[in-house]
Amino acid sequence: MKALTKLLLLIFVVGLVLSVVAFFGGLDVIGLRDFFNDAESYGDQITYTENAEITTINIDVETRNINIIPTASAELLVMYHVHEKDDWIVEENNGILTIYQNKELEVFNWFNFKFVPADIITVYIEIPDAWVVDLDINSDVGNVTIEYGELSMSDVNINSATGNVNLSDLDTDMLNIDLNTGNVHLDRVNVSDDLFVSTDTGRVSLDTVTALNVILESNTGSVIVDELTGTALTATSDTGTIEVKNSEITNQVDLDTDTGAVKVYLTTGSGYDLSSSTGSVTVTLTSLADLRYDLQTSTGDIDIDGDDQGNRHSTSTGSILLKVRVSTGNISIRVLD
């Protein structure tokens, strides 16, 4: 062991000497950077142009980011780079545009020291902002982004194994997002029908979103909602905080987490069903006048606007039922000053 340690220390010193000699000998840092850059395995950018109006875009990619950008132009553009071991199909048929990318399995590629710049592995799709299309995205690894302008779509379905989804300034009839690992962020999104977002591991955040029934699920990750306008809201998380603020929900607000806090701040609803196994529940409203309480905590205290109510509290009057169940944690109901 001692001999091996000495040998390894000797190798370290030799490495250090070589590095220092190379550095003072005029080591070209840019040359080194190029060595680690795998961009040359990808060809030049290919641009596919489509003038005929597209009604549906089906995207099925294995290792690419998807970036959808509205354009004032009348033609659709798809810009991408092909890797030497990729299979690609980009074609239009009866108003359906198919974008398919499959990477050949490399059995002996366990050690890859090279990186690829993000813009090389991103498929940029410019869609005329006057078009209304169905969008169906299946992705194994990669982020999906729709931003930089306003875009109208009929149905949007996004399925991804690993990658984040960022959508902004989007109008659509329906929106379904289902991820295994990745965060979802929706900003200024208007859904005329239902909105469904699910991720196994990742955070779900909504900012200024309109929809009918809204279902948000995260197994491991927080659900954060700000300025949501909807008919009903159901948010669940196994491990993570659920926070809903400044929102207007016409019907029921159901929020359920196993481990994490539940926070409702200035959010209207016809009823609230809030639960947490381990974590506190905090509700802050402008008025408590119409509330009918059904509050229970196994280990914790109930506080209503500064008054301690023990660990069970219920009332029989009030049109809006506030039902809260907590196993370990406090329940706090507050009026905004």
Added chain:
Amino acid sequence: MKTWLRELERELKRRFYDEEVKDVLSYYEEMIQERLSSGEQLDDILESYNIRDIAKSITPEVIMKRTNDTYKKAVKSTKQLVAVLLSTPLLIPLGVLYLSLLIFAVSMMIASGAVILSSIVGGIAFLADLSQSNLGTNEVMGLIGMLLMTFSLMILFSLWMFRWIQILTKKLLYIFSKLARNKGEKNESIN
């Protein structure tokens, strides 16, 4: 008495090394002699002992005294301790805790081994990649230098971690043997 001692020796030899067997035998021989000299009947004395129980209850004490300086000895001691802990109802919680810590230790050892192996294979793959590049002498020298530094640090760290886990495992063996022995003695004194 000789027959009983031979039976005890046979049972002990299935579990312990010769020196350990000798120690235990001489202890019981001495104890029986003492009880005989204080007026007890031999049959009564021998009836009060159960050979299997003796072998089982003495195991933690023997493991504690064992040097456990070779891989074979350490594995044998660990197996024996786990068997004693998990086969004695009073010691099962201790056994579960010991087993959990053992799993952690073994996982860390496997991780260290994996780091060493991947450092070697990764280093070779990197050199192969480097040999096909068009880099200048200084760049190649610089990259080989950085590779050697990273390689040696990774392996040194993994070897130290491996050694540290070995020491920890040995300590755990001693601590849990001691706990098992103390609990066993406490239980005997209550009974």
